[in-house]
Amino acid sequence: MKDVLKAMEQRFSTRGYTKEALTRDELDCLVRAGLQAPTAANRQEVHITVVNGGDPVLREIEEEKNKKSGIQDPPHNFYYEAPTVLFLSAEKKFSWGSLDAGIAVENISLAAEGLGLGSLIIGCIKDALSGDKKDYFADALKLPEGYAFEIAIAVGHKAAEKEPHEYSLEKNVTYL
Ligand SMILES: Cc1cc2nc3c(=O)[nH]c(=O)nc-3n(C[C@H](O)[C@H](O)[C@H](O)COP(=O)(O)O)c2cc1C
Numbered sequence: 001m002k003d004v005l006k007a008m009e010q011r012f013s014t015r016g017y018t019k020e021a022l023t024r025d026e027l028d029c030l031v032r033a034g035l036q037a038p039t040a041a042n043r044q045e046v047h048i049t050v051v052n053g054g055d056p057v058l059r060e061i062e063e064e065k066n067k068k069s070g071i072q073d074p075p076h077n078f079y080y081e082a083p084t085v086l087f088l089s090a091e092k093k094f095s096w097g098s099l100d101a102g103i104a105v106e107n108i109s110l111a112a113e114g115l116g117l118g119s120l121i122i123g124c125i126k127d128a129l130s131g132d133k134k135d136y137f138a139d140a141l142k143l144p145e146g147y148a149f150e151i152a153i154a155v156g157h158k159a160a161e162k163e164p165h166e167y168s169l170e171k172n173v174t175y176l
């Protein structure tokens with residue numbers, strides 16, 4: 001298990017996975033990491049739906065997203081054949097829901113890296129999940145009543161490498 005600083009330094013968005021499924025222990029570790037994230041006022045409102053990579057709902061979301069983006073041939077695979085995709089949703093009426101889900105998804109991403117797994121945070125499907133088929137997808141993903149999709153994360157064994165992104169201390173940090 002990597003320490004948290006190493007995990008932050010080495011994590012990258014993984015856009016390719018082997019077919020190897022995650023174990024129950026790995027899944028438990030990921031969902032616990034999500035729920036261990038802090039939430040505003042300790043509301044603990046973030047819900048996680050764990051979806052198997054072969055579940056037809058993933059193809060349906062993908063079709064809807066491709067339709068919305070006008071992508072037809074070849075269709076874009078947003079999950080990169082990951083064996084598991086976690087969907088995070090939060091209470092619509094709670095103003096901190098999006099931020100809480102963002103913090104939780106990063107905890108999951110770092111936990112995945114700590115376990116030697118790859119992950120990809122997926123936000124681009126939000127329009128597909130909040131458009132005309134919003135209620136259909138909320139039902140298919142078993143979102144709790146009054147909840148809306150916030151963010152997804154694909155997790156699996158890495159079959160693609162990439163350098164972590166570069167960043168600029170000069171541009172993005174001010175010390176007063
Ligand atoms: C909120 C959020 C949404 C993202 N949505 C997508 C997405 O839909 N598809 C994708 O391929 N990458 C997505 N990413 C990954 C970013 O493109 C990636 O983090 C960024 O390019 C930096 O690369 P790195 O993660 O490898 O350091 C998302 C990242 C964040 C934080």
